[in-house]
Amino acid sequence: MAAAVIEAKDLSLTFQTADSPVYALSKVNLTVEDGDFVSFIGPSGCGKTTLLRVIADLEQATSGSITVNGLTPQQARLARAYGYVFQAPGLFPWRTVEKNVALPLEIMGLGDAAERVKRNLELVNLAGFEKKFPWQLSGGMQQRVSIARALAFDPKLLLMDEPFGALDEIVRDKLNQQLLDLWARTRKTVVFVTHSIPEAVFLSTKIVVMSPRPGRIIDVIETGLPRDRTLDFREAPEFLKLAHRVREGLKAGHSYED
Amino acid sequence: MKTERGQALPVLVVCLVLVVVWYLACIPMNAVVAQARIDAAGGGLYATLTESWNHTRPVIPAPHQIVVELWNTVFMIAPWKVKSLLYHCWVTLSSTLLGFVLGTLLGIGLAILIVHSKLLSKALMPWIIASQTIPILAIAPMIIVVLGAIGFTGLLPKALISTYLCFFPVAIGMVKGLMSPDVIHRDLMRTYNASAGETLWKLRLPASVPYLFTSLKIAIAIALTGAIVGELPTGAIAGIGARLLVGSYNGLTMMIWSALVAGSAMAALLVWLVGHVERKTLARMGVRT
Amino acid sequence: MKGLRDLLAPALLGVIMIVAWEVACRAIPIPQVLLPAPSVIAAKIGGEVPLLAYDFFKTVLQAVIPGWIIGCSAGLAVALLCDRFDFLRRGLLPLGNFFSVLPLVGVAPIMVMWFGTGVAPNIAVVVIMTFFPMLVNAIAGLQASSHLERDLMRSYNASWAQALTSLRLPAAMPFIFNALKINSTLAMIGAIVAEFFGTRIAGMGFRMQTGFGSMSLDLVWAEIAVAALTGSIFYALLVLAERAVTFWHPSYRT
16 A cells, blocks of 8 residues: 555644633544545634644644655655645736746746646636636636646645635535546545535545544544545435534534534 | 826816916915005006016916916026026936935835844834934935035935935835735745745735835825925025025025926826836736726 | 833844944044034033024924924815815815825925014925825725725714714724824924025024034034934824724734
8 A cells, every 4th residue: 555645643733822822733643545535624713724734834733743745744845745725716916827827837947837837727627718817717717726726736735725615605516526527537635624514525535524622633534435426416315424424523523512 | 196087077176266266365465566566557456467467576476477487497498508497307307316216226125124034124114114203304405415525416415315215115115015915825935835035026026016106106206305305405506496495595486486386297297107107017917907 | 021122123223323323433534513423412412402492492392283283184174075075075186196296395485485484484384294195195084984884874874974973084093193194204394494494593494504504513413313303202102192093903903
């Protein structure tokens, strides 16, 4: 078996604030295998975004260990191991769509930028929009540009932080389907943060249910679903069973009471 | 000067009211100098108006008198002669522009230093702000003379006053602009392992362009004011400021007013120019218009 | 404790600058008449307290403060009129923007001609210089409340005055304070420059000019130091007042 892409052991992160320490992550153990689609789900403050940011070396853990591709997160970041998609598109408003996708290529000094930009814009169904500026695109299209940007330098790992959280549900469903196709085609490893149960169940091979105060993992569900599923799958009994288990997990974490 | 729809008529009305008030104000204000002539002409409305509005050394000149004076000093005299207003405009303009360029570069440089060093930002920022509470304009003439005494003469001393005034709005605006990118943008550059230089060049500087232009419009106006006040000390023989001073000492009302109008026209023109470059640049950068 | 540390860096830089100035004055033969050392200026300030105080009274208390108050109040009053009558706003705002970029100190000789000797022309210059920044900022501030908030006021059927006092005026406060701060510097400049043209026989600008004529540069620099200190204190007081009034503004949240 291939080595795990992400391996976290007893990972903890404490923020020191003025009044009291905040335990954002507490003794988190997690393994993400190559080709997995892993979702972190939980209420606000459960540390799901923090965990993703630790993987990306945007935050540093206070104790425990974590490896990304067998390296420390910092080494992995320096090796440009992952593409990151944020909650907001975060496109540069003064750059056209193609220039936005080319940004990481410019910084990393990678060649054949034109070909990579073209390929990745096609991947997110945005061929023909190269010369547009971000404000000329809808929110969903902007987020697709940001996915193309994350894929532009062909990282094996894609980290996504509630990428569709700001979009309406109709657009979100469509993008979920597209993301799934993209994942099936590119064979990337995806780590996906969400607070939507249907989204997590629909997309994932593995669902990590988290709970706040302190931020911890309370359940890990292997979905074992086929790769080629469509939106209709959401009415299937397996889907509802999985969704139910996630909901029960969230409830057990007392997440919404306090 | 943003143009808004439907403001042409209101502006026209307000201007018209101002002109009417101006002409009316000329009558009582110029009475001091004009009353004797009005009486000599036999009084009456016609004499009152013609004498009040056409005195050669009025307390307040009528608008048309200023127009005539401007016409005579701008178009009727060769621009390289000392009597031409254009010559004085050019003297002031050249030091304004030099000071503006130096001040802008200094302001941008300081801002870049400040956003990259916490220590520098802590040590410098209070002094940058404090530097502006010193009424530098008020002491500008002294500075010119001091610099002149130690060998700096000509364009540079005046330009340095403008530089001092310019750098502040540019530095403050650019610090704001360079800090303006979202956390998301900065995190993104981090995930790319971009160097500070790349982040500056690809993210911070483009993001700060709108802030820069807002500052530049303030800076160019204040640079002009600085150049004019820098021309006030005795000894300055050319420039808008020198015209103001000479006019003031010799009671040449028309000279003061025409210099003031010329200075204002230059200010408006310069600010408009910066605004024009701003619109062109922002349009090229894809900002929604 | 943290505040103290924040003061340390700039204070240190200030000390370094003054020491460098002093050392430069002693090491390089800069003529004392042109750039006196800080110690010489400090001695002059200590020796001329009554004269400096008298000039401070003449310039700051008689011209700067009254002119600043009149100019700012007038600007605010006209801005309120503009807020009430939209036609006026559309007519005056472009002109206000235009006038606020003009080199208005230039009106000083005209004011001297109109108002003669005494303090009146100096106040007039300060009024003219401070009027337009306040007008433009206050108009912008009165427009700063969002549509949502204004719709809320409409839903209450609030009168213009009610909406003004409970919504638009508080929302305009950051803008108004911005103008007050800009104007504090402009007022100092206006009053001192006006004295260059005027025929007053006391005041900071007058003293600078005559001190210059008689080559007593230490006195000029002493006046400059007083002016700088006054300007800084004026500004600092406004910052404190601003914090007290607009404490709700996002820029103060930590």
